[in-house]
Amino acid sequence: xxxxxxxxxxxxTLTSFIAVDKVQSNNQKxxxxxxSVECKYSxxxxxxxxxxxxxxxxxxxxxxxxxxxxx
Ligand SMILES: [Zn+2]
Numbered sequence: 001x002x003x004x005x006x007x008x009x010x011x012x013t014l015t016s017f018i019a020v021d022k023v024q025s026n027n028q029k030x031x032x033x034x035x036s037v038e039c040k041y042s043x044x045x046x047x048x049x050x051x052x053x054x055x056x057x058x059x060x061x062x063x064x065x066x067x068x069x070x071x
Contacts, residue, residue, distance in 0.1 A: 046070035 039058030
């Protein structure tokens, strides 16, 4: 709990020094990372065995469904 409060104080302190436009771009990046990963072609559709979630790797060729690890 003490660490959490410390983190929040640090975050607020840091944020006050960062330009507003940089904060906004960080927020947008976080949002897009949650929904999907930006890839040149598309994201791997396999489920990662280690996490049980959709693989976050990108496919290496257009039209591919899986990354190099899930082929
Ligand atoms: Zn994959």
